[in-house]
Amino acid sequence: MSVTRRLPRYYRCLGDLADKGVERISSREFAKIIGFTASQIRQDLNCFGGFGQQGYGYNVAVLQREIGRILAVDRNFPAILIGAGNLGLALLNHLRFEQRGFELLGIFDNNPEIVGKTVRDWSILDIDRLEDFCSTNHPIAAILCVPDSAAQEIADRLVALGVKAFWNFTHLNLSLIYDKEDIAVENVHLGDSLMTLTYLVSELTEK
Amino acid sequence: MSVTRRLPRYYRCLGDLADKGVERISSREFAKIIGFTASQIRQDLNCFGGFGQQGYGYNVAVLQREIGRILAVDRNFPAILIGAGNLGLALLNHLRFEQRGFELLGIFDNNPEIVGKTVRDWSILDIDRLEDFCSTNHPIAAILCVPDSAAQEIADRLVALGVKAFWNFTHLNLSLIYDKEDIAVENVHLGDSLMTLTYLVSELTEK
DNA sequence: TAGATTGTTAATCGATTAACAATC
DNA sequence: TAGATTGTTAATCGATTAACAATC
8 A cells, every 4th residue: 555545544543633632642652543553654754754753753733734735635626526316415415525625616417307406505517517617617626426327428528628637436447548648536446345345254254 | 455455346347348248358458458467467366266278368257257256246144234324325326235245134324304214125224223133133244324423332332233344434443443353344434535536636736 | 289378486576664873 | 861752774575577387
């Protein structure tokens, strides 16, 4: 696993510590809480700069702020959500995008029954307005919660419209398709994740 | 990344190939499609047995079936879903649990407004009936879609009731907590995933 | 038989851990 | 100053890739 995949976990755990009122933490104590080795924590943090102090450890608030800066969660990258089904709505309700570096500009769907409805602060726009909307608002990221069958077409349209990053919940392997272009892709393959659990369960029961 | 994390992807891609009517595939062709090296594919598959044939390659249907067996997707591990909010419903609607080795026995929630309602084939049960239900039906796996604040209490109750595996969508770090016990945990930290994308986007824009 | 492609071993690479000198 | 703990280098480990003999 690479450092950058561990950064969000550091950030999250530091938030928990701050909530508990912890002010400073050593790599040793942190290791116990987060489940990495102290060595790895120090190694990781040093990739980005010396945030600690010999003999003292790390200041929780400072470290969280620094990691937040590295992750760019203090930014406001314009983003759109495509697909306002259960999954899209679940993401809207469970996550604070604005606390994770994104500003959600709009929600799109092709279902006439829900187009026009309002979710939180956003009204659901017709997918036909995508070109129109994007040429005005220039979102850089898109959250893809569409059915697999529509994924390729929508993704192509979005790339043509200048979208540079995808949070991809479809089965489509976007990272492969846009390999050569400067497109960032974070795939969330829930089915794969579930099958990993299946495998773990079968291992348990075989013992 | 370990072999077992790649197995679901093999399985998925083989399904796609089968759908397209592809009957046989060499590690070289497969590599191009799936985005791993041919060497890795051969190495991976050989961990579990010789599924290929020299000079021919791999039979798509056979290989998929074998990987399916390794992953245990043909099993029917009894499972329950806790939390019928947007996320829980999204999972119910997006995934075929029965095609991934699980049989969903019941759905639980604590919200009186939705308890008793029916989703697909299942009616939503009151969380108070958890002990009752589990001592009769003995689920081995639980899908945790509850708010973070309730996660620890629910997880403890489930472990006490004999649940051995969690598909965990809460912020809680279950794998750490049940480290020593024989509990399988697959965490899906959507927030972490989104932050990984934030980082990628910030890298893009810095260029 | 010749060509193709696996299975498998050996070489390489990168990531993790251990160790310790620097320093607060 | 002494104790603690980082920053950083070196050692270890595991995973990935390359190579090729086996064989269909």
